[in-house]
Amino acid sequence: MARPSMRKEIVEAALEQFHTRGFNAAGVKDITDRAGVPKGSFYNHFESKEALAIVALEEYGVSRxxxxxxxxxxxxxxxxxxxxxxxxxxxxxxxxxxxxxxxxxxxxxxxxxxxxxxxxxxxxxxxxxxxxxxxxxxxxxxxxxxxxxxxxxxxxxxxxxxxxxxxxxxxxxxxxxxxxxxxxxxxxxx
Amino acid sequence: MARPSMRKEIVEAALEQFHTRGFNAAGVKDITDRAGVPKGSFYNHFESKEALAIVALEEYGVSRxxxxxxxxxxxxxxxxxxxxxxxxxxxxxxxxxxxxxxxxxxxxxxxxxxxxxxxxxxxxxxxxxxxxxxxxxxxxxxxxxxxxxxxxxxxxxxxxxxxxxxxxxxxxxxxxxxxxxxxxxxxxxx
The missing domain is CATH 1.10.357.10 (Tetracycline Repressor, domain 2)
Incomplete structure (x- = not known):
């Protein structure tokens, strides 16, 4: 079975990590570990943790x-x-x-x-x-x-x-x- | 002239660093640099950054x-x-x-x-x-x-x-x- 989008998994893990731990305490590695993706793949999808945070905020807005x-x-x-x-x-x-x-x-x-x-x-x-x-x-x-x-x-x-x-x-x-x-x-x- | 208490300088610098940057973003070295004291002296005065934060919160309370x-x-x-x-x-x-x-x-x-x-x-x-x-x-x-x-x-x-x-x-x-x-x-x- 094809694996769902890695980008989506990273965003979901980021939302959960940012929400429970805060921006500074949630590291990129924490997020990729949680998403179950290699840390190296992160920068294929996002320029920075800040850029990911902005996508996570949009997802959070939808959940409101x-x-x-x-x-x-x-x-x-x-x-x-x-x-x-x-x-x-x-x-x-x-x-x-x-x-x-x-x-x-x-x-x-x-x-x-x-x-x-x-x-x-x-x-x-x-x-x-x-x-x-x-x-x-x-x-x-x-x-x-x-x-x-x-x-x-x-x-x-x-x-x-x-x-x-x-x-x-x-x-x-x-x-x-x-x-x-x-x-x-x-x-x-x- | 005797230098004012090093502990007091650390607390004042911590209050300013915690207030402007937050707990996680303000490192012990940022605080000791700001206080102008050697990083090594920190643990003579405080057990941890957490212990310092509690003293800084008390100082902040007084300033209210x-x-x-x-x-x-x-x-x-x-x-x-x-x-x-x-x-x-x-x-x-x-x-x-x-x-x-x-x-x-x-x-x-x-x-x-x-x-x-x-x-x-x-x-x-x-x-x-x-x-x-x-x-x-x-x-x-x-x-x-x-x-x-x-x-x-x-x-x-x-x-x-x-x-x-x-x-x-x-x-x-x-x-x-x-x-x-x-x-x-x-x-x-x-």
Whole structure:
């Protein structure tokens, strides 16, 4: 049987290594070992670890299921809450580790790699657009107060979420998630 | 003239290197070079880079000026706003880089070092206590709605702040700060 694309295996292993260990701690050899490919083959597919990180960030963006935020069969505010609940459940399933790859790279690498900073920024931007649209819909449906600016609120919500992930991992506790849902969905988006 | 304590120089250099480069990217040699001390002297003072990171986190905690959050000469809500404004200005002064050392280590290292995770968690806890107290005071003064639970709100506020720093660095823009102040002080703490 033909082996699936080596490039794809490298990207998948990189995504997992970057997400669990961070950019600097995940070496090219760790990634190729994990992918089960010779280290020498790496540079046939990628110019650098940085170039691979950008592809991994794109893959990660796809895994964020932003299309669910526009699902017309679910009430917009419910969609939003489920969106963050599904991410919370993902983290809980990993023993409150890993966090968000965008946020991790934002904290670790954005100051040092212009290419990665731009890729993370684009990832956040796409997310911001989807959350802004859901908030706008929720306002039109009368489920969220109309005096909130949707984009400012979406931006604040994403920031709060990224910080929540850091705090949850630091405390190795779900309390940060509880605060997020209590304030975001109990006080702010009402 | 006697040279100031070598240990203190190492801690100061470490704080600067960890804050600008992150834990993994800042090597012991980078730190001793920056401190202007021989690399060999490092292990006379610290057992490991991890042990040094914990001392650097304590120093960083002191630099957060939590006592200002209890200053009785300033209205509690004004204290809170100024507290975050001063941190914003610090980041702006560094070209929107660096962020918060607690948050950076939380994102990069909390999953991998129990000792650093605990030190970051303690740093956040002290901050949480100070912010909770200021919110409680602001509620008593009638400046903040009384239906908010002070600790839940303080936790949410710190999470939002940590995420704001990541987003501001990623966008290399102050827009994330604007969203933070607009929602936190214009919508939530009212």
């Amino acid at each position: 299921r932003l299309q669910d935020l526009a699902d017309p069969t679910v009430e917009p505010l419910t969609r939003l809450r489920r969106h963050f609940e599904s991410f919370r459940d993902e983290i809980l399933g990993h023993g409150i580790t890993r966090g968000c790859l965008f946020g991790n790279f934002g904290a670790e690498i954005a100051d040092h790699s212009e290419a990665i900073r731009t890729a993370v920024s684009q990832g956040f931007d796409a997310w911001l657009v989807a959350v802004t649209a859901a908030i706008t819909e929720a306002q039109r449906a009368g489920a969220v107060r109309s005096d909130l600016d949707p984009e400012t609120t979406a931006r604040f919500l994403l920031n709060a979420w990224e910080g929540t992930l850091i705090m949850a991992r630091t405390d190795r506790s779900a309390v940060a998630f509880d605060s997020f849902f209590a304030i975001a969905f109990g006080t702010l988006l009402v | 000026r939590l006592q200002d959050l209890a200053d009785p000469t300033v209205e509690p809500l004004t204290r809170l706003r100024r507290h975050f404004e001063s941190f914003r200005d610090e980041i702006l002064g560094h070209g929107i880089t660096r962020g918060c050392l607690f948050g950076n280590f939380g994102a990069e290292i909390a999953d991998h070092s129990e000792a650093i995770r605990t030190a970051v968690s303690q740093g956040f806890d002290a901050w949480l206590v100070a912010v909770t107290a200021a919110i409680t005071e602001a509620q008593r003064a009638g400046a903040v709605r009384s239906d908010l639970d002070p600790e839940t709100t303080a936790r949410f506020l710190l999470n939002a702040w940590e995420g704001t720093l990541i987003m501001a660095r990623t966008d290399r823009s102050a827009v994330a700060f604007d969203s933070f102040f607009a929602i936190a002080f214009g919508t939530l703490l009212v």
